[in-house]
Amino acid sequence: xxxxxxxxxxxxxxxxxxxxxxxxxxxxxxxxxxxxxxxxxxxxxxxxxxxxxxxxxxxxxxxxxxxxxxxxxxxxxxxxxxxxxxxxxxxxxxxxxxxxxxxxxxxxxxxxxxxxxxxxxxxxxxxxxxxxxxxxxxxxxxxxxxxxxxxxxxxxxxxxxxxxxxxxxxxxxxxxxxxxxxxxxxxxxxxxxxxxxxxxxxxxxxxxxxxxxxxxxxxxxxxxxxxxxxxxxxxxxxxxxxxxxxxxxxxxxxxxxxxxxxxxxxxxxxxxxxxxxxxxxxxxxxxxxxxxxxxxxxxxxxxxxxxxxxxxxxxxxxxxxxxx
Amino acid sequence: xxxxxxxxxxxxxxxxxxxxxxxxxxxxxxxxxxxxxxxxxxxxxxxxxxxxxxxxxxxxxxxxxxxxxxxxxxxxxxxxxxxxxxxxxxxxxxxxxxxxxxxxxxxxxxxxxxxxxxxxxxxxxxxxxxxxxxxxxxxxxxxxxxxxxxxxxxxxxxxxxxxxxxxxxxxxxxxxxxxxxxxxxxxxxxxxxxxxxxxxxxxxxxxxxxxxxxxxxxxxxxxxxxxxxxxxxxxxxxxxxxxxxxxxxxxxxxxxxxx
Numbered sequence: 001x002x003x004x005x006x007x008x009x010x011x012x013x014x015x016x017x018x019x020x021x022x023x024x025x026x027x028x029x030x031x032x033x034x035x036x037x038x039x040x041x042x043x044x045x046x047x048x049x050x051x052x053x054x055x056x057x058x059x060x061x062x063x064x065x066x067x068x069x070x071x072x073x074x075x076x077x078x079x080x081x082x083x084x085x086x087x088x089x090x091x092x093x094x095x096x097x098x099x100x101x102x103x104x105x106x107x108x109x110x111x112x113x114x115x116x117x118x119x120x121x122x123x124x125x126x127x128x129x130x131x132x133x134x135x136x137x138x139x140x141x142x143x144x145x146x147x148x149x150x151x152x153x154x155x156x157x158x159x160x161x162x163x164x165x166x167x168x169x170x171x172x173x174x175x176x177x178x179x180x181x182x183x184x185x186x187x188x189x190x191x192x193x194x195x196x197x198x199x200x201x202x203x204x205x206x207x208x209x210x211x212x213x214x215x216x217x218x219x220x221x222x223x224x225x226x227x228x229x230x231x232x233x234x235x236x237x238x239x240x241x242x243x244x245x246x247x248x249x250x251x252x253x254x255x256x257x258x259x260x261x262x263x264x265x266x267x268x269x270x271x272x273x274x275x276x277x278x279x280x281x282x283x284x285x286x287x288x289x290x291x292x293x294x295x296x297x298x299x300x301x302x303x304x305x306x307x308x309x310x311x312x313x314x315x316x317x318x319x320x321x322x323x324x
Numbered sequence: 325x326x327x328x329x330x331x332x333x334x335x336x337x338x339x340x341x342x343x344x345x346x347x348x349x350x351x352x353x354x355x356x357x358x359x360x361x362x363x364x365x366x367x368x369x370x371x372x373x374x375x376x377x378x379x380x381x382x383x384x385x386x387x388x389x390x391x392x393x394x395x396x397x398x399x400x401x402x403x404x405x406x407x408x409x410x411x412x413x414x415x416x417x418x419x420x421x422x423x424x425x426x427x428x429x430x431x432x433x434x435x436x437x438x439x440x441x442x443x444x445x446x447x448x449x450x451x452x453x454x455x456x457x458x459x460x461x462x463x464x465x466x467x468x469x470x471x472x473x474x475x476x477x478x479x480x481x482x483x484x485x486x487x488x489x490x491x492x493x494x495x496x497x498x499x500x501x502x503x504x505x506x507x508x509x510x511x512x513x514x515x516x517x518x519x520x521x522x523x524x525x526x527x528x529x530x531x532x533x534x535x536x537x538x539x540x541x542x543x544x545x546x547x548x549x550x551x552x553x554x555x556x557x558x559x560x561x562x563x564x565x566x567x568x569x570x571x572x573x574x575x576x577x578x579x580x581x582x583x
Contacts, residue, residue, distance in 0.1 A: 179432045179441065186418050186429040193416035196378070197403035197435040197477060 003256055004173055007028050009167050027154045031226075033267040034161055035219065039240065040247025040259030041168040042215035047245060049175050050208040050251035055107070056115030057216050057244040060090040061123050064217030064234030065224040066126060068149075069138045070212035074131050079140075083221050090217020091210050094121075098209035102202050107191075116241070123236035137226065137231030140224065149225045157260035159221050168215040184208050185254070216244065229298030244286055250295050252302030261303040266291070286287070329392065331356040331485055331516050332408070337376055337386035346372040347383070348540040354485070354518055355424045359511050361519040361527045361548070364537035365561050371413055373537065374487050378410040379403045386541060391484065404433065407484035411477075413520070415470040417462035423449060424458045428475055429482030445480055452476045452506050468499045475506065485516040492523045504530060522532065524552070 014034065021027055046052050049094050067089045068082030077085075097118050101111055105242070126132040133139075144152045151157050175181035186194040187201045194201060224230055233239075253260025269291065277283055299306050330353035333432040333461050339347040346369045354360055362370050375381045388396045390408050398406075409430075418426050427445035428438075435441045444471055449455050452472045457465065462473060471491050478486050488507070492500050504544060511517050522539055523528050527534060534551045536544040538560040544551050559567035 174576060177438050179436050182425065182429050182432055182441070185421065185425075189418035190416045191419060192400075193412065193418065193477075194429065195400040196404060196410050196416075197411070197430045198401050198409075199429070200399070200401045248557070265422060278337070301486075 001178070007173055007256065009044060011162070011169070011259075014162055015159070018153075018158055020317075024154070025193065027158065027204065029271065031154065031161060033263050034165055035159075035222065036243060036247050037260045037263035038161065038165040038168055038215060038219045038222075039244045040251065040262055041165070041172055043244040044248040044255075044259050045172060045215070045252060046167075046177065046205075046208045046212035047236055048255070048258065049172070049181060049188065049249050050184045050205060050212075050280055052205060052209070053112045053245070054115040054209075054241070055112045055238075055245070056097075056241050057212070058116065058118030058236045058238065058240040059119040060094055060213040060216035060233075061220040061223070061240045062119070062122060062243070063093045063233045064220030064229075065230050066089040066138070067217075067222075068221045069140050069224045069230050070131055072140055073133075073138055073243055077191060078147070079221075079225060080147075083149065083167070083218070083271075084222040086224075087214050087217045090213045090220065093217075094209045094213025095206065097204045097213075102205045102209075116238075118317040119236055119238070119241060123232045126236055127232040130225055132232070133230075135232065137229060137234075140228040142158050142228065150228070157222075160225075164215070164218045164222060168218075169256065169260075171211060171215070172259075176256060180204070180207060188254075242285075242288070246292060248302070250291060250302055252304030255302070257300050258304045261307075265303060329356070330354055331391060332377070332518070333389040334373075334377065335389070336389045337373070337381050337383045337388065337517060339372060339376055339381060345540045347376060349386070349539065350537075350540075350542055352535050352542065352545070355533070356418065356516050357511070357514060358486075358533065358537075359507065359517045359519065359531045360533040361367075361521055361525055361531035362535050362537060362552075363521060363524075367539075368537040368560075369540040370537050371489055372431065372540075374410055374489055374520065378408060378487065380410075392429040399408075404481065404483075408487070409478040409481050409485070410487040411474040411489055413493065415467075415474050417465070417470055418462070418474055419463035420566075421462055422459050423462055423465070423473060423476075425456055425463045427476045427480045430477040433481040445476075448476050449481045452479065453502065464511060467494045468496075468503075471495065472503070472506075475503075476511075479515075483515060486510070488517060488519045490520050492521060492526050496524075500526060519530040528552075 017030055021030065037124045043054065043057050045052060060285050064086035067086035068079050071077040071081055071085060097115060101114050105115055127135050144150050146156060146238030175184060183199045183204045186199055191201050247262040247266060248259045250265055269287060273283060273287055295302065332354035334350060334352045337347055337350045348351060350373060364370050376383045376561055379398050382397055387394055391404060395403050395406065411526050424442060424445050427448055428441045430445040431441040435444060448456060449458055452475050454476055457469060465473060473493055492503060495503065500523060507517065507530060519531060534545065534548045536551055536557050537543055543556045543560060544554045555567050555571055
């Protein structure tokens with residue numbers, strides 16, 4: 001309950017950002033940070049709580065993004081419907097990937113490689129079929145207005161993202177406080193022991209990958225509407241997959257606030273490097289890689305693990321002082 | 325022994341792994357409401373038999389019936405749902421989760437609500453003597469603590485039959501003395517128990533009926549007292565020479581008394 005209260009507090013504060021923050025560049029930074037937290041939380045549902053490390057979350061992201069774009073451009077369908085369709089189709093892709101991999105008990109690096117392969121297949125497909133615009137990409141015509149899911153101000157986009165992200169975080173909270181979540185974490189920690197206690201790992205993992213795919217897909221829809229341009233590399237390329245997993249690994253896998261901490265930390269780092277080094281191409285990936293190595297070596301439980309370790313130590317010293 | 329319908333009925337189960345006949349035509353009826361046991365030297369195929377019964381392996385031949393229903397070929401989780409739970413010889417805690425959370429996974433088999441499952445976990449933890457370690461990381465428990473955790477998780481599922489795979493192995497004599505009443509209390513709640521056990525003190529004091537497995541075959545069954553006097557059993561544990569020597573000594577002793 002304390003966690004839920006904290007979550008409410010954080011999101012209430014985030015809700016007020018458009019009223020408080022005036023600067024356009026700051027607003028963009030905050031939007032991109034929240035967007036990274038959404039991608040990270042989506043991955044965290046399957047990877048952090050479920051222990052299934054996907055390297056191909058772009059498959060869900062890109063499907064959501066392309067769905068809303070293609071439906072608008074080719075069929076003239078309202079993007080609000082596209083939002084629903086994008087989420088649903090991403091869930092479909094997640095169900096398909098989940099079924100083909102979990103049915104045959106693929107785990108660990110095998111699962112990671114197969115998800116990566118699926119994302120790559122989709123990237124190549126979207127590069128060849130005509131209705132996605134192939135290699136040229138797809139441009140969503142500018143049509144500002146809430147009805148066409150293109151807001152005239154950044155605030156509108158921000159609140160849309162805020163709502164989706166809130167839903168993702170509430171889902172993660174629910175996972176930490178429900179039978180489904182208990183079973184998911186049991187499967188992560190010891191699949192055989194979980195089975196012996198009546199847990200069906202296949203069903204549990206399927207639900208997790210579909211929830212995960214849903215939020216990745218919705219992040220894709222947001223991306224498409226915000227930037228109004230997609231190409232196969234943006235939608236299905238490895239950059240999104242890497243960002244999705246890096247955020248919770250840095251912030252703390254399998255924790256509610258990990259993705260938020262990770263997103264803030266990574267964006268802070270990338271802003272600083274841009275100030276210091278300038279826009280050197282590829283430099284952010286070099287920095288991300290270095291951070292990943294450092295985190296895995298020294299803080300495998302991420303920033304939130306560090307935080308809880310520090311608070312535990314502070315509490316102990318405080319108690320020590322009292323005893324002294 | 326065979327008065328009531330058995331809760332578990334194993335009929336002609338066989339399993340071969342490559343060149344090794346791990347189980348050969350095993351037939352046994354486990355009576356409801358009692359503590360029975362399965363003994364045998366290392367490598368006799370006891371854990372394999374448990375795995376065959378609980379769905380972790382599929383038998384090549386034979387049939388397993390639980391509460392009158394054929395369960396051969398079902399997945400472990402389906403068998404667990406029907407009320408038969410196994411524990412693991414090599415303890416399998418959900419490391420990184422607290423003792424309470426570990427046990428709650430078992431409780432969730434029949435309880436949907438998280439709060440109720442956690443409450444049940446607390447209850448069960450007290451019963452097995454883990455009440456003071458509820459918030460501890462399961463990975464930080466001692467061997468004895470982890471064995472209790474295995475027992476607690478199984479018990480939390482509200483099973484009809486528990487298969488305990490060496491829950492006493494690795495415990496010191498005083499810990500064994502502590503756990504034996506816990507097992508008895510579980511039986512007294514109406515749960516049937518089948519033990520795999522090497523600690524003969526426990527087998528003798530707890531179980532009413534024992535099966536002896538050697539090289540994948542049942543070689544004897546009966547009360548623990550009878551079984552441990554069976555020359556086949558002594559031979560399986562101690563070798564042929566030792567069995568003969570013991571038989572001679574016993575013969576000389578009784579023969580001397582008669583003359």
